[in-house]
Amino acid sequence: TNLGTNAGTGKIDWDAKLVQSCSYIRPVQKPVNWREYAYPFVYGQVDDELFSHSEWRDCARQALGMRNFSTMVGDFGQHDDPMLVNYICSRSLPRRGIKARPEQILVTLGAQNALYLVAQLLVDQSKHVVIESPSYPDLRDILLQRTKAITALPVDAGGLILDEEVLRRADSVFITPSHQCPTTHTMSASRRRQLLDMAARHDLLVIEDDYEFEMNFLESPTPALKAQDNDGRVIYVGSLSKSVFPGLRLGYMVAPEGLIQQARALRHLILRHPPGHAQRTLAYFMALGHYDAQIRRLRRHLAERRRVLQSAIDAEGLFSHSAAHFGGTSFWVSGPDWLDSRILAERAMQDGVLIEAGDVFFGRDTSPLNYFRLSYSAISSERIPEGIARLGACMRKLKP
Numbered sequence: 224t225n226l227g228t229n230a231g232t233g234k235i236d237w238d239a240k241l242v243q244s245c246s247y248i249r250p251v252q253k254p255v256n257w258r259e260y261a262y263p264f265v266y267g268q269v270d271d272e273l274f275s276h277s278e279w280r281d282c283a284r285q286a287l288g289m290r291n292f293s294t295m296v297g298d299f300g301q302h303d304d305p306m307l308v309n310y311i312c313s314r315s316l317p318r319r320g321i322k323a324r325p326e327q328i329l330v331t332l333g334a335q336n337a338l339y340l341v342a343q344l345l346v347d348q349s350k351h352v353v354i355e356s357p358s359y360p361d362l363r364d365i366l367l368q369r370t371k372a373i374t375a376l377p378v379d380a381g382g383l384i385l386d387e388e389v390l391r392r393a394d395s396v397f398i399t400p401s402h403q404c405p406t407t408h409t410m411s412a413s414r415r416r417q418l419l420d421m422a423a424r425h426d427l428l429v430i431e432d433d434y435e436f437e438m439n440f441l442e443s444p445t446p447a448l449k450a451q452d453n454d455g456r457v458i459y460v461g462s463l464s465k466s467v468f469p470g471l472r473l474g475y476m477v478a479p480e481g482l483i484q485q486a487r488a489l490r491h492l493i494l495r496h497p498p499g500h501a502q503r504t505l506a507y508f509m510a511l512g513h514y515d516a517q518i519r520r521l522r523r524h525l526a527e528r529r530r531v532l533q534s535a536i537d538a539e540g541l542f543s544h545s546a547a548h549f550g551g552t553s554f555w556v557s558g559p560d561w562l563d564s565r566i567l568a569e570r571a572m573q574d575g576v577l578i579e580a581g582d583v584f585f586g587r588d589t590s591p592l593n594y595f596r597l598s599y600s601a602i603s604s605e606r607i608p609e610g611i612a613r614l615g616a617c618m619r620k621l622k623p
């Protein structure tokens with residue numbers, strides 16, 4: 224890490240002081256100024272055109288009013304905004320087929336914070352964890368802080384391929400059944416049943432990361448895995464980053480009350496609670512119908528963009544790609560075997576096109592280099608064909 228040379232006077236040997244190095248963490252990278260690029264196929268970002276600016280501003284103003292003064296300025300100990308929690312219970316979760324009481328919900332700073340809390344509470348060196356391959360890089364890095372015993376099982380078009388020999392030795396499994404991250408596939412109904420049966424047989428906990436749960440526009444979505452959970456062994460994690468905006472940093476977890484109490488106590492030590500003003504603004508945004516309207520608009524545009532992107536890819540004839548049934552916000556693309564998508568990403572960037580190289584989604588020893596992700600959440604339909612044509616041209620130049 225060599226922190227000593229670039230942290231202040233250089234008189235302190237920081238490498239000797241640090242008890243934990245975070246240099247191993249490999250998030251998905253994008254340039255900070257990605258909005259300045261003409262063809263941003265970046266994932267998880269908000270398109271200015273699709274966000275309900277004035278409605279959000281009105282809700283923020285209401286949340287600042289005298290009626291909400293105590294919510295905004297107060298420090299509510301370990302609790303969350305009841306208005307937001309009630310809305311999540313009564314409106315959001317039922318859409319995913321989940322019934323939960325307020326005591327079974329913890330508001331977190333994004334799904335990320337929920338995954339971190341769960342890992343702190345349920346994973347240590349004595350535990351064996353199963354994840355998907357490929358998977359969300361930050362999840363892998365969160366778990367690596369806790370244990371070396373991580374097995375990544377491959378996924379196919381039906382989601383995680385269940386290997387009972389591995390699962391029976393595991394303590395928990397972290398999965399993205401609705402839209403597998405990053406391949407976008409949806410776990411089949413039969414595999415869901417089998418996974419829950421295996422979990423019951425081997426006393427396994429299942430952490431369901433439903434990070435894109437509102438982004439279904441092609442068919443009506445399957446209910447969450449949590450909806451089929453009779454034993455309370457599925458811990459459900461939701462995110463508002465895709466349906467509202469990622470900088471809001473709000474998400475939640477749903478779990479049996481006892482576990483939520485533990486997570487609440489741990490959250491208290493780290494950050495007490497997510498800001499009251501943000502929670503109340505979101506609660507108004509939901510209660511006044513703006514959230515539903517925004518999701519309808521997003522879905523309409525995403526469906527159109529997806530169609531345009533699909534035909535642009537087909538027209539280039541260069542890639543094969545995954546086909547998610549329900550929608551989502553991205554394509555997972557497998558290029559030809561010779562492709563190093565890191566180099567492609569660099570070259571394309573010089574031509575105004577941003578894509579995400581896929582190597583970071585795999586374990587360090589196993590990374591194939593020919594995959595990449597193309598998201599359509601932050602690029603308009605009109606720009607998509609030219610962006611893909613440029614990407615295709617870059618690829619042809621790289622061909623050996």
Ligand SMILES: Cc1ncc(COP(=O)(O)O)c(C=O)c1O
Binds near residue numbers: 399
């Ligand atoms: C699979 C997956 N899980 C969790 C997260 C974190 O979501 P949040 O922004 O709610 O922290 C992301 C973010 O992109 C993600 O892709």
